[in-house]
Amino acid sequence: MSEITITEKSTDVKPLDRYSYSKISCYKQCPFKFKLKYEDKNYLFSANIATDFGSLVHSIEEDIAYAIQNVQPINYIVLKNKFILECRKIAQKYPIDFFNQDKSGRTYQEKMYLYLNSSIYRLENFMQQHPELKIVGIEQKFEYDYDGVHSFSGSIDRAFQNIITGEIIIQDIKTWSVPAQNSELKAPLQFAVYMMAAEKLWGVPFNKIKCEYDLPLCDTTQAALSEDIVSDSKPVLDKLFKGIQQENFKPTITALCHWCEYNPLTNPCILDTKPEAVCPYFSTWQKSGDNVRDTLIAWKDLSSVAIDRQFCISQLRQQMTNIN
Ligand code: SF4
Numbered sequence: 001m002s003e004i005t006i007t008e009k010s011t012d013v014k015p016l017d018r019y020s021y022s023k024i025s026c027y028k029q030c031p032f033k034f035k036l037k038y039e040d041k042n043y044l045f046s047a048n049i050a051t052d053f054g055s056l057v058h059s060i061e062e063d064i065a066y067a068i069q070n071v072q073p074i075n076y077i078v079l080k081n082k083f084i085l086e087c088r089k090i091a092q093k094y095p096i097d098f099f100n101q102d103k104s105g106r107t108y109q110e111k112m113y114l115y116l117n118s119s120i121y122r123l124e125n126f127m128q129q130h131p132e133l134k135i136v137g138i139e140q141k142f143e144y145d146y147d148g149v150h151s152f153s154g155s156i157d158r159a160f161q162n163i164i165t166g167e168i169i170i171q172d173i174k175t176w177s178v179p180a181q182n183s184e185l186k187a188p189l190q191f192a193v194y195m196m197a198a199e200k201l202w203g204v205p206f207n208k209i210k211c212e213y214d215l216p217l218c219d220t221t222q223a224a225l226s227e228d229i230v231s232d233s234k235p236v237l238d239k240l241f242k243g244i245q246q247e248n249f250k251p252t253i254t255a256l257c258h259w260c261e262y263n264p265l266t267n268p269c270i271l272d273t274k275p276e277a278v279c280p281y282f283s284t285w286q287k288s289g290d291n292v293r294d295t296l297i298a299w300k301d302l303s304s305v306a307i308d309r310q311f312c313i314s315q316l317r318q319q320m321t322n323i324n
Contacts, residue, residue, distance in 0.1 A: 016146075016150055017149060018143075018151050018153060019146070019151065020154045021194075022154075024237065024241075025190070027243065028236075029256060030251055030256070031248055032251035032281060033251070033262060034249065036262050036279060039249075042262070042274060042277035044261040046261040048097075049090060049094040049097040052090050054175040056087070057115065057173065057216060058173055061123060062138055064123050064124065066138060068123065068124065068127055069135045083115065083116060087108075091109070111175075111217055114217060115216060115217065118219070120216075132164050133160040133169070134163055135160055136159050138157075140159060142155065142197035142200070142201055152196065154194075156172070156197065157173045159201075161202065161204075166204060167208045167209070167210065168202055168208065169211075170191070170195070170211045171212055171213070171221070172194070172212075172213050173214045175216065177218070178218065179222055180213065185225040186225050186226055188211075188233075189236060189237065191224050191233075192233030195211060250299055251279065251281040253282070253292065253293060253295055254283060255285045257282040258283070258285055260279065262277055262282075263279060264278045264279070264282070264313070265282055265316070271313055275313055276309075280311070280313075281299050281308070282295065282296070297312055
């Protein structure tokens with residue numbers, strides 16, 4: 001894995017506040033979650049079948065890309081054995097989820113066979129159909145100064161360069177079961193962060209950088225829909241940084257609370273293991289029909305958090321005692 005560090009370090013200047021795409025998108029999703037995670041440094045391990053399966057596919061795709069880049073044969077037998085072995089571990093870890101249908105109507109077992117039988121060959125086929133492209137980045141690490149105060153770091157799944165035009169194509173691999181809606185493809189912040197990195201990594205202007213999601217399980221790619229992703233995204237990024245600087249950590253209550261690791265309703269073990277990380281403002285939404293705006297405790301301001309948390313914990317403990 002190659003690494004290019006763009007930021008020059010100096011002992012005289014204040015170090016930049018380091019951000020990744022996931023860190024800034026956490027603030028965008030819910031400022032209070034950002035506070036719990038990055039300001040209060042409550043890092044909770046939160047794996048699920050989607051992230052485990054996604055990491056596995058990423059690692060196989062990485063091996064294939066390295067073989068192509070190094071003009072070596074792709075050992076599909078070894079890769080498929082690795083994939084099957086790891087899928088078995090995932091099935092043991094998530095015995096119910098592995099055999100449950102998702103919104104596409106497919107189970108993870110079916111996705112496993114789909115990947116083994118066809119998706120695994122996508123990158124090799126793509127490269128054969130596009131002899132004008134070469135792979136220039138695989139899990140390409142980057143770090144750059146965004147605005148003199150913040151830096152962005154991360155890694156790009158893979159990048160191709162057109163050897164005739166010099167154009168860069170950035171691909172982010174997603175193991176989504178269904179393609180994204182058009183509204184999700186309008187100036188994704190992730191692509192803006194990657195484009196600014198690509199400009200510095202490969203010295204290519206923005207108008208020669210294209211970004212797309214590669215969806216192996218849907219046998220397609222989806223490009224971002226904006227003409228000018230960076231210009232469209234910068235005001236959004238600047239607004240998010242301003243909100244953080246002003247300590248605006250008001251929670252955003254949505255159905256996503258259901259999957260939030262700081263929600264004691266769906267992750268009750270934190271009541272005992274990490275009570276200081278409990279979010280008291282979660283939506284009580286559990287299934288379609290529930291009102292996503294329903295909460296146990298309403299947000300007031302930051303000075304009320306400790307009392308609200310204490311009250312929330314005592315209420316939930318009481319409920320658990322009553323059930324038992
Ligand atoms: S439970 Fe909801 S409101 Fe609380 S931190 Fe998580 S996403 Fe934010």
